[in-house]
Amino acid sequence: MKAHLLRIADRLRESYWFVPTIMAIGALLLALTMVYIDSHSGSHWMDRFPWLYAARPEGARSLLSSVGGAMIGVAGTTFSVTMAAVVYASGQYGPRLLSNFMSDRGNQVTLGTFIATFIYSLMVVRTIRSPGETVGEVGFVPQLAVLVGVILVLCSIAVLIFFIHHVPSRIHINSVIERIGDRLLAEIDNRFPVFVGRPLDESADDDRIPDAFRLDASPAAIERRGPVRAKDNGYIQLIDEETLLDTARANDLILRLQYQPGDFTHRGSVLVEAWPAEALDEDATAALRTAFAIGSRRTALQDLRFLIDELVEIAARALSPGVNDPFTANSCLDWLGAALADLARRDLPSRLRADEDGVLRIIAHPMTFAGFVERGFGALAQYASADKIAGQHFLAALGDVALSCEAPERIATLVLQAKQFRDLAERALSGASREAVLTRADELLRALAEPDYKRRLRDGNAWLGGTA
Structure with a gap:
């Protein structure tokens, strides 16, 4: 409700x-x-x-x-x-x-x-x-x-x-981008590190996951999954976390979410799987179904990907041949970089969620840092790699995100993104434009390969910044 x-x-x-x-x-x-x-x-x-x-x-x-x-x-x-x-x-x-x-x-x-x-x-x-x-x-x-x-x-x-x-x-385009970027940063601040329930350490609590939800689950264990199916067609706009936790605790269930806000679902698709199935009665099924608000379009209520997609859409349109406005794309890259830099400083929640007693109740599917990077920079790479101005700014934004990263796996994500972008630019550009973008990509990759990458990036601020 x-x-x-x-x-x-x-x-x-x-x-x-x-x-x-x-x-x-x-x-x-x-x-x-x-x-x-x-x-x-x-x-x-x-x-x-x-x-x-x-x-x-x-x-x-x-x-x-x-x-x-x-x-x-x-x-x-x-x-x-x-x-x-x-x-x-x-x-x-x-x-x-x-x-x-x-x-x-x-x-x-x-x-x-x-x-x-x-x-x-x-x-x-x-x-x-x-x-x-x-x-x-x-x-x-x-x-x-x-x-x-x-x-x-x-x-x-x-x-x-x-x-x-x-x-x-x-x-005005800058005002439009600013409003989207501000809301994206505000949603990141509100959503992380807590998403649904209290996060658990996945490595320490993996044994809490029932056999029915494991990759090597037996047919007998799979039979104990109780599906909660959707009755409407549309996009999941909102998930009521409190209802999920309260229902799971009241019926001693463990829930696995099959969708997240922004995903499209249709009538008959499984929204949630509950274990054990025998504890999932009609009242619990109805309560779990009401935790999902489904509508005709995506919204930014809980969907960070939607806000990222809006920035990507503006930048992609700006870099289209009919518009050819790389500076608008640069503004979108600036706000994407600011959002991912803010995200890089935060602990993303575990997919395992517990109630107040520490009992596993929900297995969620939140996006990882690599997922957010791919959603933003990965989606724009094919467009920015074909333009010198946008391409250089793309790499500058990646370097700016790297300054906020501490975890090696997140740096590895940015390195992979920079390498993929370099390969795209090498094929899409030619002449002096190609040389300028590849040189900047190589400089970024060399800096990220060193243990003191932050110092190297700051010392190289003349090329990482001031390119607007």
Whole structure:
């Protein structure tokens, strides 16, 4: 249930209707409140302020009518401009970036402000009465409500000025990349080192894995696996860790996750395997199934690979022959390097997860450091290797990640990536461009082969840095 609630909250955050609706309801309540205050207190309070003048019925009605008409027109124009910006960004940077613009709070508040001002004016203007309109009743002008309407108009003008500046600044490519990179770094900080449960030492606790989940499992042991199958088609957007742990502990189960956030699943595919199968009753199966939120598209709720893929997509499009913009690709490489450098300083969680009592409950499948490097740099290598500017920056970013690495196996991952990139560049480039990229690759490989590679990389900062 928690997973589905979080998915609904994410959908509301990315919708254009939720914030304007809340603001419209607020405007409606504000109008009713102001009119109520005016009807009970009158407008005598305005006599204490010589710079305030009580409006007459015709003037107040004309003012609010003009405000309402203008606001709905500006709201329509704002919506059109927003849609044009969204279509442009989707075409230029990739359709998967559409949700980034849909969730922009500035656009939502701007649209909501104009709609709220329109609704407020509409609700207040209907309460204005001229003398003689109704037999036996005097005229009524909600002076305080009209004054608040004028204040809302001034706020709307300020929001319009903000919106004119906001739209071009948000679709600027560096701003788009920065938002993705910032969220990637924030998700890394939130997710690691803890992912699901308490990590165990894999080498020391490998004997805790049931025989049914081992590679050499016998047919009899495999029969004791209880599958939990999906009922929907789509991408796994969220996995509720607490539900998995609580259900496994309550039923004395050990679970093996078959998917991770971002993977596509279809009806009938096995989401989780539980051991022993005889302890997996219908209630436990239903609880485990509700721990997975499945939707039509990938999201960044728990999927770090999705954010990496967004940066890779922007860089790949920038390096395509039709665009040929290596400097945009360099910006993506900078943020990928920053994210992987941050990741290199962290202990990635074990695939074995225990409950509070130290009992193995979940066998997960988190990505390794090598997996993240391959997802980012590996996916971009074929594009950057064909361009001198992007190729040199690619190697610089690898060197920057190496400065944050301590574990030999992570350095080996970067060495392998540099060698593979060198081979690609050797085949894709020619002439002076080929010589420049291969020379830089050889310098990086020589530095990484030495025990004091960090000193060598820092001493070689003239070629590792300053290449933007």
